[in-house]
Amino acid sequence: MLARPILILTLASSGCAAMAASEQPLQLAAESTVHYTCAGGKQVVARYGGLSDGSLNFVRLTLPKGQQITLPQVASGSGARFSADQDVTWWSKGTEGFLQRRDATGQWQMSLTSCEQQR
DSSP: OOHHHHHHHHHHHHHHHHHHHHOOOOOBOOOEEEEEEOGGGOEEEEEEEEBTTSSOEEEEEEOTTSOEEEEEEEOOSSSEEEEOSSSEEEEEETTEEEEEEEOTTSOEEEEEEEEEEOO
């Protein structure tokens, strides 16, 4: 009777050790910083980055009034979309981008438009 619990304990212990040995600490992958000028001359700085294992990409936006927002990348049909699906979404494609915010009724509205990458 005792052999069965010991065997289970042994397998569980060896599995944990193997998993711990194969895990590498996560690090930030190289970041790229892009400066955008939007309609009305508003400036946005986007710092694109991700985790070293590729499990998460994100953007850290600095908006015209200095507000900073970090958003994870989510599925997009075209271009790149960064959103926590709460109240802010940043879209980028090629050298362009725009920012949407939810209004009081929950509808998405354009907040920053015609954002062009500066070279």
